[in-house]
Amino acid sequence: MHFHSTEVRQKALTLLRGGAKNAQVARELNVPLGTIGYWKHTDRAKRGECPGRHNPKCPRCDGRELDKGAYAYLLGLYLGDGHIIRYSAHRVPSLMIVCAEAWPGLMDLCEVAMRAVFPDNSVCRVRRTGCRNVKVYSNHLWCMFPQHGPGRKHERTIALEPWQQEIVDAHPWDFIRGLIHSDGCRITNWTTRMVGGERKRYEYPRYFFTNVSNDIRQLCTDTLDKLGVVWTHCTRHGNPYNISIARKASVALMDTHVGPKH
Numbered sequence: 001m002h003f004h005s006t007e008v009r010q011k012a013l014t015l016l017r018g019g020a021k022n023a024q025v026a027r028e029l030n031v032p033l034g035t036i037g038y039w040k041h042t043d044r045a046k047r048g049e050c051p052g053r054h055n056p057k058c059p060r061c062d063g064r065e066l067d068k069g070a071y072a073y074l075l076g077l078y079l080g081d082g083h084i085i086r087y088s089a090h091r092v093p094s095l096m097i098v099c100a101e102a103w104p105g106l107m108d109l110c111e112v113a114m115r116a117v118f119p120d121n122s123v124c125r126v127r128r129t130g131c132r133n134v135k136v137y138s139n140h141l142w143c144m145f146p147q148h149g150p151g152r153k154h155e156r157t158i159a160l161e162p163w164q165q166e167i168v169d170a171h172p173w174d175f176i177r178g179l180i181h182s183d184g185c186r187i188t189n190w191t192t193r194m195v196g197g198e199r200k201r202y203e204y205p206r207y208f209f210t211n212v213s214n215d216i217r218q219l220c221t222d223t224l225d226k227l228g229v230v231w232t233h234c235t236r237h238g239n240p241y242n243i244s245i246a247r248k249a250s251v252a253l254m255d256t257h258v259g260p261k262h
Helices: 006-017 022-029 033-046 068-081 104-117 162-170 172-183 214-227 248-257
Strands: 082-085 094-100 123-128 131-137 184-195 198-210 232-236 239-245
Touching: 006 022, 006 033, 022 033, 068 082, 068 094, 068 104, 068 162, 068 172, 068 214, 094 104, 104 123, 104 131, 104 172, 162 172, 162 214, 172 184, 172 198, 172 214, 172 248, 198 248, 214 239, 239 248
Parallel strands: none
Antiparallel strands: 082 094, 094 131, 123 131, 184 198, 198 239, 232 239
């Protein structure tokens, strides 16, 4: 093994900083090309000039600015059809939102929200049978979504942190839109009634939110109450998993701020 003096190394760095090529410096100083490359890399790293990977900053850990409206929407999507996972082959965990192929507009909105909340991270779509997983990788997912934990959401307590509740209170319609776009729908119900002695069909729009978690349904209904949206429980097969919004004025509010999936 050859050892090179500090004087030789410093001369090499001076030439490299001046724009000389690695091979040129190696020939001039009679130093192996690999050694010159290593010296250049460590010198640039010390000066913060090393290209390549970087560590995206986090609103919670580093105080980076957060698009709160986009976060409220993404939080609603996560509580409905999202989960955080880290496979053994990946060092970085991913947030995955499952979107049905029937709703391409929903995939676009989800991707836009992910890019707004994690502007320095890559977002991708993974095709699955009948759906696509919209994903973002970040080491700060657990900071941003502290509801993550082992097991299914309805098997553990789901409660918002105070800072999350402040965001939801400031952007309630974004949060409701995320919940409806994940575990909700807008449908047209029908019934019949007598009009002038004749039975006629009557149709009316209705929103549903369906989730097995009592806590997540409570987050939904608490927010709807603050927005003045009238809702009722719609129990099916003995399970109160459905929240129904059918009053004309409330449906009009939902149409204005949420709208059907597309």
